Amino acid sequence: MNIIEVQNLTKEFDEKTVLNKISFEVKEGEIFGFLGPNGAGKTTTLRILLGLLKPTSGRVLVFSEELENHNDLRRRVGVLLENDGLYENLSAYENLSYYARIYSVSDEEEKIRNLLDFVELLDRQHDRVGEFSKGMKQRLALARSIIHDPDVLFYDEPSSGLDPEAQKMVRNLIVSMAREKGRTIFLNSHDLDEVQRVCSKIAILQRGEIKAHDTIENLRERFSTPAIEIAFTDNRETEKARNFLHSLNYVSECERDCLRITAIIENEKTSKLKCAHERKHKSGRD
Amino acid sequence: MRKPQNLSALMKESIKVEEIRHVTNSLEDIYLNIVRQSEVRI
Numbered sequence: 560m561n562i563i564e565v566q567n568l569t570k571e572f573d574e575k576t577v578l579n580k581i582s583f584e585v586k587e588g589e590i591f592g593f594l595g596p597n598g599a600g601k602t603t604t605l606r607i608l609l610g611l612l613k614p615t616s617g618r619v620l621v622f623s624e625e626l627e628n629h630n631d632l633r634r635r636v637g638v639l640l641e642n643d644g645l646y647e648n649l650s651a652y653e654n655l656s657y658y659a660r661i662y663s664v665s666d667e668e669e670k671i672r673n674l675l676d677f678v679e680l681l682d683r684q685h686d687r688v689g690e691f692s693k694g695m696k697q698r699l700a701l702a703r704s705i706i707h708d709p710d711v712l713f714y715d716e717p718s719s720g721l722d723p724e725a726q727k728m729v730r731n732l733i734v735s736m737a738r739e740k741g742r743t744i745f746l747n748s749h750d751l752d753e754v755q756r757v758c759s760k761i762a763i764l765q766r767g768e769i770k771a772h773d774t775i776e777n778l779r780e781r782f783s784t785p786a787i788e789i790a791f792t793d794n795r796e797t798e799k800a801r802n803f804l805h806s807l808n809y810v811s812e813c814e815r816d817c818l819r820i821t822a823i824i825e826n827e828k829t830s831k832l833k834c835a836h837e838r839k840h841k842s843g844r845d
Numbered sequence: 846m847r848k849p850q851n852l853s854a855l856m857k858e859s860i861k862v863e864e865i866r867h868v869t870n871s872l873e874d875i876y877l878n879i880v881r882q883s884e885v886r887i
Contacts, residue, residue, distance in 0.1 A: 594876060755872035763879050770883045779870055782878045786868040792861055800860045821868060 560587045561623070562711050562743045563608065568617035570603055577603050579767045580617065585711075585760075590737045590744045592758035594751070599764040601747050605713060608745070609638060622710070634662065637709035639717055643700035647689035651680050651699050654688055655706055662707035674702040678732060694725025701732050711743040712736065718753055726753065733757055785824040793818070 563585040570578040578600045585591040595601050606612040607619060610626055610633075619626040622635065645654050655671045664670055675681040678698040688696060697717065704712060717733065718726040734757050736742050748754050754761060755775060762772040771778055791797040797818050804813045804822050812823040870878075 596880065751871070751873045751876055761872075763876065765880055765883050768883075771879050775872055775875070778875050778879070782875045782882075783870040784874060784878060786870065786874075788866050788868050789862055790864040792863050796861045800862070803860060818863075 561585065562587050562589075562621065563591075563745065564618075564620040564623075565604075565608075566618040566620075568604070568607065568619060569615045570600070570607065570612070571615045577767050578607075578614075581764065581767070581769045583762045583769060583772050585743060585745060587743055588737060588741055589760055590733065590746060590758045592754040592761035593745060593747045593764065594749070594754060594761055595764035600767045601764055602715070604764070605640075605715060605745075605747055609636070609713060634707060635710050637704035637707070637712045639700050639704045639713070640715045643696055644703060645688050645696055645700055648687060650685050650687055651675060651691075652684040654699065655703060658703050658706045664707055670706065674706065678702045679728070692725070694721050694728065697721060697725065697729055698732065701729065701736075705736065705740075705742075709742070711745065713745045713747075715747045716749065717746070718748075718750060726750075730757055786821060787824065788819055788821045791818045791820070 561584045565584065566582050567580045568578055568582070569576065569580055581600075581604070593601055593604070603612065607614050608621070608626075610629070621629060621632060626632070644658075646657070649657065652671060652675070655674060656667060659667045659671060672681065672684075675684050678701060680695060680699055680702070683691070683695070688699065691699070701717070704714075714733070718729045721729060730753055733744060733746070737744050737757075746754065746758060758775065760772075760774050761778070763770045771782070773781075789800065791800060797815065797820065801813060801815050801820055804810045804820065809825045810822050811825045812821075814821045
């Protein structure tokens with residue numbers, strides 16, 4: 560079942576087309592990665608999906624209903640955008656309690672304790688959030704985003720600026736929200752390593768258009784560049800091989816690391832693309 | 846199109862190689878290939 564369905568979505572600002580007929584869908588229980596360079600239109604898409612912006616044309620269906628007909632959309636979605644939405648002067652417990660009351664959550668006390676346990680902050684529940692590290696705040700913000708038991712979650716760069724350990728914790732929480740609790744997750748991210756680890760499907764947006772939309776495995780089959788890693792027994796052989804590889808016109812890149820060399824093998828398609836790319840940049844400079 | 850296997854053969858002929866393996870492209874490689882391809886088409 561499609562939880563989100565976007566059909567020919569277009570958004571223009573003052574005659575500038577920011578989104579140009581984009582289409583994609585997100586299925587129930589999927590962790591969907593939405594990728595693209597800065598300025599590609601990712602945030603605009605997210606704001607439209609959340610009902611914060613109106614599209615110029617096209618359709619957006621959430622839970623099989625037109626976005627504009629939704630009365631209970633905010634109750635069924637959880638959101639974590641750039642701002643974590645937490646109050647620094649309140650404790651972890653008080654923050655969740657505040658949001659629980661906004662959403663009229665029943666069994667508030669039990670729910671909050673379970674969530675604090677889930678994000679491993681139960682022993683810090685009475686501490687002020689202002690004293691928390693960025694990673695702890697982000698875990699609490701994740702708990703805040705699911706306080707009302709939403710079916711779909713929209714996360715914008717959830718592990719941005721966190722240290723590797725905190726990133727891992729946030730990543731594991733996102734995965735368990737989808738796998739154990741059956742939630743659908745729309746993940747807007749620049750962290751390709753994170754996306755590769757958690758997402759089942761991705762879409763790549765560039766200059767307002769969807770350039771690819773598929774599982775990572777299928778995209779790997781279509782867009783991979785053939786590469787090999789070669790191990791050698793000694794320095795002399797490695798250096799000989801490096802010179803040899805450099806002399807081959809179908810080896811585009813060749814990187815040595817101790818007794819190993821990684822070589823990118825050009826195929827016809829990638830060679831043509833690379834030449835065209837270089838020509839374009841050269842003409843740009845001229 | 847020449848495939849990595851051809852390269853492996855060439856390598857084995859002239860240089861003592863311990864091991865050759867294919868490298869799986871990371872999502873970063875795939876992403877850059879897609880973005881580069883799109884830039885060229887413009």
